[in-house]
Amino acid sequence: MVLKRGNTEYTLQSPETYCDHDYVEYFHKVPNKKQLYTFRVVKLAPAFTIDITTKVMKTQRVLYKMENIGGCEFLNNPLLFKALHETYNRLLVNGSYFKCPIKPKVYYLKSENTMSFLPSFHPPGQFQLSVRVKMAESRRPFVMEMLWKFKIVRIK
Template sequence: MNFIMESLETFCDHDYVEYFRKVPDAGLLYTFRVARPAAAFSIDITGKVLKTQKVMYRTENINGCEFLRNPLMSKVFGIVYKHLVVNGTFFECPIKPNVYFLKNEGAMAVLPSFHPPGRFQLSMRVKMAESRQPFVMEMLWKYRIVRIK
Protein backbone atom coordinates (compact mmCIF):
# COMPACT_ATOMS: atom_id res chain seq x y z
CA MET A 1 0.00 0.00 0.00
CA ASN A 2 1.06 3.59 -0.59
CA PHE A 3 0.47 6.39 1.94
CA ILE A 4 -0.24 9.82 0.36
CA MET A 5 -0.40 12.82 2.69
CA GLU A 6 -3.01 15.27 1.40
CA SER A 7 -2.96 17.93 4.12
CA LEU A 8 -2.24 18.78 7.71
CA GLU A 9 -4.39 21.33 9.50
CA THR A 10 -3.52 22.76 12.90
CA PHE A 11 -5.83 24.36 15.44
CA CYS A 12 -5.41 25.86 18.91
CA ASP A 13 -7.47 27.52 21.62
CA HIS A 14 -5.57 30.89 21.48
CA ASP A 15 -5.50 30.81 25.28
CA TYR A 16 -3.14 28.07 26.51
CA VAL A 17 -1.69 27.75 23.00
CA GLU A 18 -1.47 31.17 21.38
CA TYR A 19 -0.77 29.93 17.83
CA PHE A 20 -0.04 26.68 16.00
CA ARG A 21 0.99 26.96 12.35
CA LYS A 22 3.35 25.93 9.60
CA VAL A 23 6.72 27.68 9.53
CA PRO A 24 6.94 29.55 6.19
CA ASP A 25 9.50 28.14 3.72
CA ALA A 26 10.51 25.38 6.16
CA GLY A 27 8.98 22.25 4.59
CA LEU A 28 7.49 19.98 7.24
CA LEU A 29 8.20 22.26 10.22
CA TYR A 30 5.39 23.60 12.44
CA THR A 31 5.57 25.96 15.40
CA PHE A 32 3.34 26.68 18.39
CA ARG A 33 3.55 28.98 21.36
CA VAL A 34 2.49 27.79 24.79
CA ALA A 35 1.22 30.93 26.55
CA ARG A 36 0.37 29.45 29.98
CA PRO A 37 2.02 26.61 31.92
CA ALA A 38 0.59 23.15 31.26
CA ALA A 39 0.99 21.01 34.37
CA ALA A 40 -1.24 18.19 33.11
CA PHE A 41 -2.89 17.29 29.83
CA SER A 42 -4.40 14.36 27.97
CA ILE A 43 -4.23 13.21 24.36
CA ASP A 44 -7.00 11.82 22.14
CA ILE A 45 -6.20 10.14 18.82
CA THR A 46 -8.97 9.31 16.36
CA GLY A 47 -8.88 7.77 12.88
CA LYS A 48 -11.92 8.24 10.63
CA VAL A 49 -13.10 7.51 7.10
CA LEU A 50 -13.07 10.97 5.48
CA LYS A 51 -16.31 10.70 3.47
CA THR A 52 -18.59 9.14 6.10
CA GLN A 53 -16.74 10.23 9.30
CA LYS A 54 -17.06 6.63 10.54
CA VAL A 55 -14.61 6.08 13.40
CA MET A 56 -12.06 3.36 12.58
CA TYR A 57 -10.16 3.60 15.87
CA ARG A 58 -10.01 5.87 18.86
CA THR A 59 -7.70 6.21 21.82
CA GLU A 60 -8.84 8.68 24.45
CA ASN A 61 -7.44 10.31 27.56
CA ILE A 62 -3.83 9.19 27.26
CA ASN A 63 -2.09 10.80 30.24
CA GLY A 64 0.20 13.31 28.49
CA CYS A 65 2.74 13.73 31.29
CA GLU A 66 3.09 9.98 31.82
CA PHE A 67 3.55 9.57 28.08
CA LEU A 68 6.28 12.27 28.01
CA ARG A 69 8.08 10.59 30.93
CA ASN A 70 8.03 7.24 29.09
CA PRO A 71 7.05 7.50 25.40
CA LEU A 72 7.80 3.80 24.91
CA MET A 73 4.81 2.86 27.10
CA SER A 74 3.04 2.94 23.75
CA LYS A 75 5.28 1.55 21.02
CA VAL A 76 3.19 3.04 18.19
CA PHE A 77 2.70 6.51 19.68
CA GLY A 78 6.29 6.55 20.95
CA ILE A 79 7.51 6.12 17.36
CA VAL A 80 5.24 8.95 16.16
CA TYR A 81 6.45 11.21 19.00
CA LYS A 82 10.08 10.49 18.11
CA HIS A 83 9.37 11.61 14.51
CA LEU A 84 7.51 14.77 15.60
CA VAL A 85 10.22 16.24 17.86
CA VAL A 86 12.81 18.58 16.37
CA ASN A 87 16.52 18.04 17.04
CA GLY A 88 15.79 15.50 19.78
CA THR A 89 14.21 18.19 21.98
CA PHE A 90 11.66 16.19 23.98
CA PHE A 91 8.98 17.85 26.10
CA GLU A 92 8.72 17.67 29.90
CA CYS A 93 5.89 18.35 32.31
CA PRO A 94 5.03 20.94 33.32
CA ILE A 95 5.28 22.38 29.82
CA LYS A 96 6.54 25.91 30.25
CA PRO A 97 5.43 28.93 28.21
CA ASN A 98 7.72 29.07 25.20
CA VAL A 99 7.84 28.64 21.42
CA TYR A 100 8.14 25.00 20.31
CA PHE A 101 8.60 23.21 16.99
CA LEU A 102 7.31 19.92 15.54
CA LYS A 103 8.04 18.07 12.29
CA ASN A 104 5.16 16.63 10.27
CA GLU A 105 6.71 13.18 10.08
CA GLY A 106 5.69 9.84 11.49
CA ALA A 107 1.91 9.91 11.00
CA MET A 108 2.16 6.74 8.93
CA ALA A 109 3.68 4.86 11.88
CA VAL A 110 0.33 4.98 13.69
CA LEU A 111 -1.51 3.31 10.80
CA PRO A 112 -2.17 -0.42 11.10
CA SER A 113 -0.61 -2.68 8.44
CA PHE A 114 -4.10 -3.93 7.46
CA HIS A 115 -5.34 -0.40 6.64
CA PRO A 116 -7.93 -0.44 3.80
CA PRO A 117 -7.55 1.77 0.73
CA GLY A 118 -9.46 5.08 0.60
CA ARG A 119 -9.36 8.59 2.05
CA PHE A 120 -9.06 9.10 5.80
CA GLN A 121 -8.29 11.57 8.54
CA LEU A 122 -6.27 11.19 11.72
CA SER A 123 -6.66 13.69 14.53
CA MET A 124 -4.50 14.19 17.59
CA ARG A 125 -6.02 16.49 20.23
CA VAL A 126 -4.32 17.79 23.35
CA LYS A 127 -6.81 18.58 26.11
CA MET A 128 -6.48 20.32 29.49
CA ALA A 129 -9.08 20.23 32.25
CA GLU A 130 -8.45 23.94 32.99
CA SER A 131 -9.36 25.02 29.46
CA ARG A 132 -12.94 25.95 28.60
CA GLN A 133 -12.33 24.79 25.02
CA PRO A 134 -12.70 21.15 23.85
CA PHE A 135 -8.93 21.08 23.14
CA VAL A 136 -5.89 23.35 23.46
CA MET A 137 -4.30 22.13 20.23
CA GLU A 138 -5.09 19.71 17.42
CA MET A 139 -3.34 18.24 14.40
CA LEU A 140 -5.64 16.92 11.67
CA TRP A 141 -3.99 14.85 8.94
CA LYS A 142 -5.95 14.01 5.78
CA TYR A 143 -4.47 11.19 3.76
CA ARG A 144 -5.12 8.57 1.13
CA ILE A 145 -4.16 4.90 1.04
CA VAL A 146 -3.68 3.38 -2.41
CA ARG A 147 -2.93 -0.27 -3.08
CA ILE A 148 0.25 -0.81 -5.09
CA LYS A 149 -0.20 -3.38 -7.85
Protein backbone atom coordinates in the same frame (compact mmCIF):
# COMPACT_ATOMS: atom_id res chain seq x y z
CA MET B 1 3.41 13.93 -0.03
CA VAL B 2 3.31 10.37 -1.42
CA LEU B 3 4.90 7.33 0.20
CA LYS B 4 5.02 3.88 -1.40
CA ARG B 5 5.48 0.83 0.79
CA GLY B 6 5.18 -2.58 -0.86
CA ASN B 7 1.97 -2.62 -2.92
CA THR B 8 0.47 0.34 -1.03
CA GLU B 9 0.56 4.04 -1.85
CA TYR B 10 -0.08 6.57 0.94
CA THR B 11 -0.95 10.15 -0.04
CA LEU B 12 -0.90 12.76 2.72
CA GLN B 13 -2.32 16.25 2.49
CA SER B 14 -0.58 18.97 4.46
CA PRO B 15 -1.74 18.83 8.07
CA GLU B 16 -4.24 21.36 9.36
CA THR B 17 -3.49 22.86 12.77
CA TYR B 18 -5.78 24.47 15.30
CA CYS B 19 -5.32 25.95 18.78
CA ASP B 20 -7.41 27.58 21.49
CA HIS B 21 -5.56 30.98 21.47
CA ASP B 22 -5.70 30.86 25.27
CA TYR B 23 -3.14 28.28 26.42
CA VAL B 24 -1.64 27.99 22.94
CA GLU B 25 -1.38 31.35 21.16
CA TYR B 26 -0.62 29.95 17.71
CA PHE B 27 0.05 26.64 15.99
CA HIS B 28 1.02 26.78 12.33
CA LYS B 29 3.49 25.82 9.64
CA VAL B 30 6.86 27.59 9.74
CA PRO B 31 7.13 29.80 6.63
CA ASN B 32 9.44 28.46 3.91
CA LYS B 33 9.86 25.11 5.70
CA LYS B 34 8.21 22.10 4.13
CA GLN B 35 7.28 19.98 7.16
CA LEU B 36 8.10 22.13 10.21
CA TYR B 37 5.43 23.46 12.57
CA THR B 38 5.64 25.80 15.53
CA PHE B 39 3.39 26.58 18.47
CA ARG B 40 3.61 28.97 21.39
CA VAL B 41 2.45 27.93 24.84
CA VAL B 42 1.54 31.06 26.84
CA LYS B 43 0.33 29.51 30.12
CA LEU B 44 1.90 26.75 32.19
CA ALA B 45 0.34 23.39 31.30
CA PRO B 46 0.62 21.20 34.41
CA ALA B 47 -1.28 18.24 32.94
CA PHE B 48 -2.99 17.31 29.69
CA THR B 49 -4.57 14.41 27.85
CA ILE B 50 -4.32 13.29 24.24
CA ASP B 51 -7.13 11.94 22.03
CA ILE B 52 -6.27 10.20 18.75
CA THR B 53 -9.04 9.38 16.29
CA THR B 54 -8.99 8.00 12.76
CA LYS B 55 -12.22 8.35 10.76
CA VAL B 56 -13.34 7.28 7.30
CA MET B 57 -13.74 10.54 5.35
CA LYS B 58 -16.88 9.63 3.43
CA THR B 59 -18.97 8.28 6.32
CA GLN B 60 -17.15 9.80 9.34
CA ARG B 61 -17.20 6.29 10.86
CA VAL B 62 -14.56 5.94 13.58
CA LEU B 63 -11.90 3.41 12.61
CA TYR B 64 -9.49 3.81 15.57
CA LYS B 65 -9.88 5.78 18.76
CA MET B 66 -7.69 6.27 21.81
CA GLU B 67 -8.97 8.75 24.38
CA ASN B 68 -7.66 10.44 27.48
CA ILE B 69 -4.07 9.25 27.17
CA GLY B 70 -2.24 10.80 30.12
CA GLY B 71 0.07 13.33 28.47
CA CYS B 72 2.55 13.70 31.33
CA GLU B 73 2.69 9.93 31.88
CA PHE B 74 3.43 9.54 28.17
CA LEU B 75 6.15 12.21 28.20
CA ASN B 76 7.78 10.71 31.30
CA ASN B 77 7.95 7.24 29.75
CA PRO B 78 6.96 7.08 26.05
CA LEU B 79 8.02 3.42 25.85
CA LEU B 80 4.94 2.50 27.93
CA PHE B 81 2.85 3.60 24.95
CA LYS B 82 4.53 1.45 22.29
CA ALA B 83 2.11 2.43 19.52
CA LEU B 84 2.85 6.13 20.04
CA HIS B 85 6.55 6.05 20.94
CA GLU B 86 7.88 5.87 17.35
CA THR B 87 5.46 8.55 16.13
CA TYR B 88 6.48 10.84 19.00
CA ASN B 89 10.16 10.46 18.07
CA ARG B 90 9.37 11.34 14.44
CA LEU B 91 7.57 14.54 15.49
CA LEU B 92 10.44 15.85 17.61
CA VAL B 93 12.87 18.42 16.27
CA ASN B 94 16.52 17.76 17.15
CA GLY B 95 15.55 15.37 19.96
CA SER B 96 13.82 18.19 21.89
CA TYR B 97 11.76 16.07 24.28
CA PHE B 98 8.92 17.76 26.15
CA LYS B 99 8.73 17.67 29.95
CA CYS B 100 5.80 18.23 32.28
CA PRO B 101 4.72 20.74 33.22
CA ILE B 102 4.90 22.26 29.74
CA LYS B 103 6.43 25.70 30.25
CA PRO B 104 5.41 28.81 28.31
CA LYS B 105 7.71 29.16 25.27
CA VAL B 106 7.89 28.47 21.53
CA TYR B 107 8.10 24.79 20.47
CA TYR B 108 8.63 23.02 17.13
CA LEU B 109 7.36 19.77 15.60
CA LYS B 110 8.12 18.16 12.26
CA SER B 111 5.61 16.14 10.29
CA GLU B 112 7.89 14.32 7.86
CA ASN B 113 7.50 10.56 7.55
CA THR B 114 4.20 10.64 9.45
CA MET B 115 2.60 8.18 7.00
CA SER B 116 5.21 5.53 7.72
CA PHE B 117 3.73 4.91 11.17
CA LEU B 118 0.45 3.63 9.71
CA PRO B 119 0.14 -0.14 10.05
CA SER B 120 0.50 -2.21 6.88
CA PHE B 121 -2.91 -3.79 7.53
CA HIS B 122 -4.69 -0.41 7.30
CA PRO B 123 -7.55 -0.68 4.78
CA PRO B 124 -7.55 1.37 1.56
CA GLY B 125 -9.70 4.50 1.34
CA GLN B 126 -9.73 8.15 2.41
CA PHE B 127 -9.27 8.96 6.10
CA GLN B 128 -8.61 11.73 8.58
CA LEU B 129 -6.41 11.38 11.64
CA SER B 130 -6.96 13.82 14.48
CA VAL B 131 -4.58 14.31 17.39
CA ARG B 132 -6.08 16.57 20.08
CA VAL B 133 -4.37 17.86 23.19
CA LYS B 134 -6.85 18.71 25.95
CA MET B 135 -6.55 20.37 29.35
CA ALA B 136 -9.13 20.34 32.13
CA GLU B 137 -8.36 24.02 32.85
CA SER B 138 -9.29 25.12 29.34
CA ARG B 139 -12.83 26.17 28.50
CA ARG B 140 -12.36 24.94 24.92
CA PRO B 141 -12.74 21.34 23.70
CA PHE B 142 -8.98 21.23 22.98
CA VAL B 143 -5.90 23.43 23.29
CA MET B 144 -4.20 22.04 20.16
CA GLU B 145 -5.22 19.82 17.28
CA MET B 146 -3.37 18.46 14.27
CA LEU B 147 -5.56 16.98 11.53
CA TRP B 148 -4.11 14.86 8.72
CA LYS B 149 -6.18 13.83 5.72
CA PHE B 150 -4.81 10.88 3.79
CA LYS B 151 -5.61 8.35 1.10
CA ILE B 152 -4.47 4.73 0.91
CA VAL B 153 -4.50 2.89 -2.42
CA ARG B 154 -3.46 -0.71 -3.13
CA ILE B 155 -1.32 -0.89 -6.27
CA LYS B 156 -1.77 -3.97 -8.49
